[in-house]
Amino acid sequence: MTAVAVLGLGAMGLPTATRLAGEFTVSAFDVSAARRELAAAAGVRPAGDPAAAVTAGGIVLLAVRDEAQVRQALFGTDGAAAALGEGGLVVLTSTIGPDAARTLAAELAGSGIALVDAPVSGGPARAGAGDLLIVVGAAAEPLARARPVLDRLASTLAVVGERPGDGQAMKTVNQLLAGVHIAAAAEAVALARAFGLDAETVVATLSAGAAGSFMLADRGPRMAQAYGEHADEVEVRSRLDIFVKDMGIVTDAGRAARVPLPLAAAAQQLYLLGHTAGMDARDDSSVVTLLSPPGSAPTDPTEG
The missing domain is CATH 1.10.1040.10 (N-(1-d-carboxylethyl)-l-norvaline Dehydrogenase; domain 2)
Structure with missing residues (x-):
């Protein structure tokens, strides 16, 4: 099965990881050990840091609070980006704003990593039921690769543009x-x-x-x-x-x-x-x- 790393197990991240587990091989990281334990009980493999959650060339789904946490998860100590490497895919479900998403996409592209800008709306209960609204800005190839993951989470998937930042x-x-x-x-x-x-x-x-x-x-x-x-x-x-x-x-x-x-x-x-x-x-x-x-x-x- 496709390997997906979920970074962030807060109110949205935990039900997201739980929803994906079973359909995909899911690993996850959160700074809270208690949240990692809850994820493990739901069939998600907990990891000790973002890099340890990642499969090289795989898919990383970001479900953190803001741009600072996005950057920490990707580029901080033991960040996911270096472990993901060329051919990797980042699915950004966090809300960070259009300009921040475009800057992030350009930085990741320099390492051969594609970004699918896919912020979500609907709340924790709908995340766990696969009933989210997801609005997407992404090029065709990375979107096609991310679509099985997004389809598992969304009841409405709206592609609103071809560039990261359009979803934001x-x-x-x-x-x-x-x-x-x-x-x-x-x-x-x-x-x-x-x-x-x-x-x-x-x-x-x-x-x-x-x-x-x-x-x-x-x-x-x-x-x-x-x-x-x-x-x-x-x-x-x-x-x-x-x-x-x-x-x-x-x-x-x-x-x-x-x-x-x-x-x-x-x-x-x-x-x-x-x-x-x-x-x-x-x-x-x-x-x-x-x-x-x-x-x-x-x-x-x-x-x-």
Whole structure:
């Protein structure tokens, strides 16, 4: 079977590696020994460093948080790129922005390594079920080689361009909408709470109508939980600092293209407030507590 090395076993990387195991020979590395143990229990061969996970001339799938981690995994001490060598293929599922992906592709090409730019969207549960949206920018030959891996992970695979960076551009547009939708859902839930409405009922009702969105249906229940007895047990499915990073990519791209993005800029401020409040490692749905703290008494804005 095709050998695939998954680098990064976080919220997306672990279900990705698990999904690929069985269909492919999968090895993986993460800085966390606990995450490597979870991968091993799912049939993935754990490795002690990125280079040890790689088969020369094989496929490396990157599922790390940002550009700095991408570069560390590939070019740091015991990095994967040197072990991969000429003829190797890197599948970039992380969101790092178009310019960073193009620079990375050029650097890898100098060592005879091709890059398939394939950022993903959908969250951990959909990664484990092979139900992701994957947007791809890649030339025909490396894409053909990567397609069996991508098809195993995606229910929708959209080839949006022939160059690395094209996939990142589409993901940037995706994150603009996703980030604004989460912020809008948080405002809606906070206002409903001020009216004295039950947050769970609000989320369920709105999700069934024209105001519904994937983000409201997905994050809304966790926003409601933030006001319940189990507020401290909200599951972290997507860390808040991911949207601190991604909305930074969005607003930087808008500035470079001279496209005004007022809603994206406003949403970015909410995530930055969460970062300032020390909420980076919490679920991104927790931004609702910045607008209506759990301990505060609801006040009906229609009165007085």
